[in-house]
Amino acid sequence: MSQIGFIEAIRQALAEEMERDPTVFIMGEDVRLGAFGATRGLIDRFGPARVRNTPISEAGFAGAGIGAAMAGMRPVVEIEFASFFYCCFDQVCNQAAKLRYMSGGQARLPLTFRCVYGAMGSAAAQHSEVVYSQFLAAPGLKIAIPSGAAEMKGLLKAAIRDDNPVLVFEHGRLGFTQGEVPDGDFVLPLGQGAVKRAGTDVTIIAIGAMVPQALNVAEELEKDGISVEVWDPRTLVPLDKDGMLASVAKTGRVVIVDEGHLRGGAAGDLAAIIIDAGFDYLNAPIKRVTALDVPIPFSPPLESYVLPDENKIKAAVREVLA
Numbered sequence: 001m002s003q004i005g006f007i008e009a010i011r012q013a014l015a016e017e018m019e020r021d022p023t024v025f026i027m028g029e030d031v032r033l034g035a036f037g038a039t040r041g042l043i044d045r046f047g048p049a050r051v052r053n054t055p056i057s058e059a060g061f062a063g064a065g066i067g068a069a070m071a072g073m074r075p076v077v078e079i080e081f082a083s084f085f086y087c088c089f090d091q092v093c094n095q096a097a098k099l100r101y102m103s104g105g106q107a108r109l110p111l112t113f114r115c116v117y118g119a120m121g122s123a124a125a126q127h128s129e130v131v132y133s134q135f136l137a138a139p140g141l142k143i144a145i146p147s148g149a150a151e152m153k154g155l156l157k158a159a160i161r162d163d164n165p166v167l168v169f170e171h172g173r174l175g176f177t178q179g180e181v182p183d184g185d186f187v188l189p190l191g192q193g194a195v196k197r198a199g200t201d202v203t204i205i206a207i208g209a210m211v212p213q214a215l216n217v218a219e220e221l222e223k224d225g226i227s228v229e230v231w232d233p234r235t236l237v238p239l240d241k242d243g244m245l246a247s248v249a250k251t252g253r254v255v256i257v258d259e260g261h262l263r264g265g266a267a268g269d270l271a272a273i274i275i276d277a278g279f280d281y282l283n284a285p286i287k288r289v290t291a292l293d294v295p296i297p298f299s300p301p302l303e304s305y306v307l308p309d310e311n312k313i314k315a316a317v318r319e320v321l322a
Contacts (some may be wrong), residue, residue, distance in 0.1 A: 001182040009153040009181055010038040010114075010170065012175060014076065014183070016158055017160045018046050021074060024160060025050040027061055028078030028114075034174060035080065035117060062088035062113070066096050066165075068112040074160060082117035082169060083129040096165040097140030112156070112166045119307055120172035125295035128303075130260035132169050135237060136269055141188055142166040143236040147211035149179035151234055154188030160221050162190065171209035171259075191238030195247060199229030202253040202317055205244065205270060206230060210308065217313045228317065244270070245278045252283035253320045257313055262290040287316040295311040 004012070018024045025046075026039055032053050034040030043051040054061035058079060062099050065077040079085055085092065092113065100109050107177060119128040144159055144166060146152040152170065159166035183196045197218050206214035211232050219230035233239060248254055254274060260266040267288040274286060289308045297303050 002183055003178055004149055004181050005178045006149045006152055006170075006174045006176070007037045008139065009149040009179075009191065010156060011040070011041045011042070013153045013156040013160070014039065014042060017157055021071060024074045024076065025067060026076045026078065026288060027052040027054055029054055029056060029080050029205055031078055036172075038204070039078070043311065048054045053305070055074045057290050058087035059085050059091055062091040063095070065113075066091060066109065067112055069109050069165075070107050072274050074110045076112045076114060078162060079113055080117040081127050081129075082115045083126050085115065085131050086261060092141070092165070092167075093135070093138040095137045099166065109165045110163045111190070112159045113165070113167045114156075115167075115169060116172045116175075117169045118173065118306035119296050119303055122300055122303065123172075123296075124298040128293070128296035130258075132167065132236060133138075133264060133269070134264045136266065140165065141237060144190060144234065145208040145236065146170060146174070147196075147206070147208055147213070147232050147234070148174065148177065150181045150186070151188060153181050154186050155190065155234060157185075157187045158190050161187070166190070168230040170209065170263075174209050177212070189230060190235065190306050191240055193231060193233045193243040195274070196230060196232050197228065197230040199226040199227040200252065201251060203229045203231055203251045204255045204257060204313065204322055205246045205247075206223050206232060206257045207236070207266060208259065210259060214257055214311050214313060217317065219312065220310075221317060226317065226321065233270070236269075239273070241273060241277065245274065245281070248274055248278050249281040252281055254286045254288060255307065255316045255320060256286065257289045259291055259307055259308060261293050262288060263293045265290055279296075284320040287320050289313050297310045
């Protein structure tokens, strides 16, 4: 095990996969400089043909990535901020998601999209969006949401090796965190969730950057004699449904925590799956802790008010236990 930063985990995954497979290349805005540090220095190692800056034209370079993937390459396309996916929604949902299916499997789409998502502190509405729930309704896309350095490296390597389009969402606040990452060729299978903390009274299903907050809450509530299990789906598509239901069956109570909005969000989707397939396991209604249904404000106090936090998670846990 090595203790490395979240950003370093991204850089290691990219470098290792580019070293392993000459068809892997990177394209996107500012990737030669590395605006967030994740791609910094890769151009010196792999050259300009494999680390390609693009214009500020998401529709154009997302489409170019799709074409490159169909032609036999393995592009890693950086969309920079998740909100910018709205600029290339047609390319991702109408082309990347459908072409393998429409060609009867003849066209492979080994394509990875990377982006930074979530509120990072007064980045305002157009740079703080959580958009993965919008892609849940587009069959053909895989969705990975790392919660720490180990998940970041392992899931990104798996995404690059996959023959289908994978969207990897990297929370901006996690960029300042560190974690233990196994040495060597560490790959996490897509579709395999994880119990991050075992418990018996209630399951907190936490997505992405909500996992560290859920773990903090579990530690605090343990002092009051409340045993909290924290389950991390890691990927929403494919979803480890069996792993999720096993945790629900164990505790009988569920709180789902997601920084996305309440209406039409991933938390609602997971809750529906649990009710449909695991209703008999439940001893209390499911609670969702999410962002409010408003654009993310610039104002720090308003941003804090809108977002889920540890106090809101604690309140939800106590409510399902009442």
